[in-house]
Amino acid sequence: MALETFNDVLAFVHVVREGSFTRASALLGVTPSALSHAVRALETRLGVRLLTRTTRRIATTEAGERLFNRVAPRFQDIDAEVAAVKELRDKPAGTIRVTAAEHAANSVLWPKLSRVMGDYPDINVEITIDYSMSDIVSQRYDAGVRIGDQVAKDMIAVRISPDLRIAVVASPAYFAKRPKPRSPQALADNDCITLRLPNGGLLAWDFEKQGQAVKFRVTGQWVFNNSSSILRAALAGCGLAFIPEDMALEHIAAGALVRVLDDWCKPYPGYHLYYPSRRQSSRALAVVVDALRHRG
Structure with a gap:
């Protein structure tokens, strides 16, 4: 190629x-x-339009989408290899971008990484709180965090936490007005503080007891998109x-x-850090992976 x-x-x-x-x-x-x-010169050389342009936005044509999907990962691989070569010196260096849900960031990433980052002053860690299933390749993250059974098969996955459990809780003030639910079905008679998902839906509450699995759609007066706010509302007696x-x-x-x-809240697979298997791992990412690895 010229x-x-x-x-x-x-x-x-x-x-x-x-x-x-x-921005570009x-x-x-x-x-x-x-x-x-x-x-425009590239479009002329190829003899096909790659982008449609308006005063407000740009979009790829079918040809542009195909070209981008084929070549963008290769440029990303080149960037990763150049960054890896730059790190062939005394200390690991560079910025590691990680996407994770709030709970994983607060309960795993922060406590584990904060203990070791002082030993690696040339490594920067950028953590983005995101509840969606982000495509870490297209969005240029170095790694992401998901529950173990949600990691794509073409990714390298490293366990970073033990198995997890959910707790259903409310304040004593709330239960002074309502009886305690004895089964998931009884949640229909309660105010439940719900989580709004990135796709616009509400999180269904999953339960299991003696092999019986129940997925319950709850309702309530309060809806949040993060767990810290839900906890605060529960402590305030909101549900x-x-x-x-x-x-x-x-x-x-x-x-x-x-x-x-x-007795309805069973353990589920813990958090895993994942990253593309085809990408050469940088020394900085190797430090982060080793610090986060679950050894329990």
């Missing part, structure tokens, strides 16, 4: 990734007009909460929360 074509393809990839000529030009250190000229057990144990011990349906 160098001119290579540069134009690289320009096209950045425009699609950023969704904007302006700032990233590459060129003017938006120069970037637009490069993309029943369905939260990771470790978030509730301290408050249960102090008498601020009362646990119910404990």
Whole structure:
């Protein structure tokens, strides 16, 4: 491939990734007009339109989508290899970007990484709180965190926590007004504090007892998109909460929360860190993986 074509393809990839000529030009250190000229030159050379442009947005054509999906991962591999070569020095260095849900970030990533990061001043860790099933490759994360059975088969997965449990809890003040539910079906008569998922739906509460699995759609006056807010509302007496057990144990011990349906809350697979198997792991990522690895 001619160098001119290579540069134009690289320009096209950045425009699609950023969704904007302006943002891509700032990233590459060129003017938006120069970037637009490069993309038009590539379209002319290929004889096919790659982007549709309006005053508000850009979108890939069918040909543009195919080109981006085929070449973007290869440019990412090149970036990863160059970064790995740069790290062939005395200490690991670079920025490691990780996407994780709030509970995983607070209960696993922060406590484990904070203990070792002082030994690696040239490593930067960027953690993005995200409840969606992010595509870490297309969104340029180095790694993500998911429950073990949710990790794609083409990823390297490393367990970073033991198995987890859910706790269903409410405050004594709440139960002063309502009877304690003895079964998941009794939740229909309760105010439940619910979690809004990124897809717009509400989290269903999963239970299991003696091989009987129940998925219950709860309702209530309060809806949040993070577990910390749900815990706060439960402590305030606003209803029943369905939260990771470790978030509730301290408050249960102090008498601020009362646990119910404990025999219906079975362990489920713990958190796993995952990253692309085809990518050469950098020394900085290796440090992060080793620090997070579950050894229990």
